[in-house]
Amino acid sequence: MQGRQNKSTEWTRNILLILAAAAVIYVFFSLDLVRKGESVFTNTASKKLKFSGDLGRKAYTEREIERILNYLRARNDLFAEVKVDASPQDSYGAVTPDTDIVYELHVVLADGFAFSTPARRIPRRDLVVSLLNKLDKDLRAYQQLKKEGRNPSSMINTM
Numbered sequence: 001m002q003g004r005q006n007k008s009t010e011w012t013r014n015i016l017l018i019l020a021a022a023a024v025i026y027v028f029f030s031l032d033l034v035r036k037g038e039s040v041f042t043n044t045a046s047k048k049l050k051f052s053g054d055l056g057r058k059a060y061t062e063r064e065i066e067r068i069l070n071y072l073r074a075r076n077d078l079f080a081e082v083k084v085d086a087s088p089q090d091s092y093g094a095v096t097p098d099t100d101i102v103y104e105l106h107v108v109l110a111d112g113f114a115f116s117t118p119a120r121r122i123p124r125r126d127l128v129v130s131l132l133n134k135l136d137k138d139l140r141a142y143q144q145l146k147k148e149g150r151n152p153s154s155m156i157n158t159m
Contacts, residue, residue, distance in 0.1 A: 045072040048079050054087035055101065064128045071132055078139065080108040084131060089121060097125035105135055113142065113152065 046069055051057045057065065072079055086103035088095050095101075101124050105117040115138060122130045145152045 045069050045076055048072055048076075048081050050081060050083040051086070052083060053085045053103070054091060055084075055095070055103075059086075059095065060128070067128055068132065071135070075139070078110055080110050080112075082107050082135065086127065088124075095124055097123065099124045101127050103127065103131065105131065105138075107135065107138070109142070115142070 049065075049068060049072060051060075068082075068084075072082060083106040084103060085106060086101050089100040089102050093099060100121050102119050102121050104119050106114070107116070108114045117134055117138065120130065120134070142152060
């Protein structure tokens with residue numbers, strides 16, 4: 001009698017453990033915590049942001065990267081990829097806030113349209129603000145052309 005009771009207790013405990021494990025797995029994979037239009041488990045905006053040139057991702061502060069990502073998250077459905085190509089004008093000098101940085105933006109939109117900005121020079125301290133202003137200006141120009149019914153096929157130069 002006691003053997004049967006131990007077996008049924010063990011069986012009940014195993015079933016409860018399996019249910020608890022299934023609940024944890026369900027919560028982990030289906031709980032879609034969304035922050036600013038982006039899921040915790042799929043950081044699509046951060047995957048869309050690429051860096052090239054002498055100033056790679058490590059050359060930017062966490063705050064600067066977060067500022068760019070916030071812009072991309074707010075317009076997540078518009079962008080497929082945004083690549084920042086930035087290098088100091090003097091490649092042998094130390095990068096300080098006053099160092100002139102030459103940068104270009106290479107953007108691919110979700111609808112397949114791609115554009116690149118002409119190279120621009122800016123002091124390092126103003127780089128992220130200039131990047132975001134240029135990106136926003138070009139995006140608004142593209143959206144205006146689409147709104148007018150025109151289908152742009154080449155780069156939009158909004159110097």
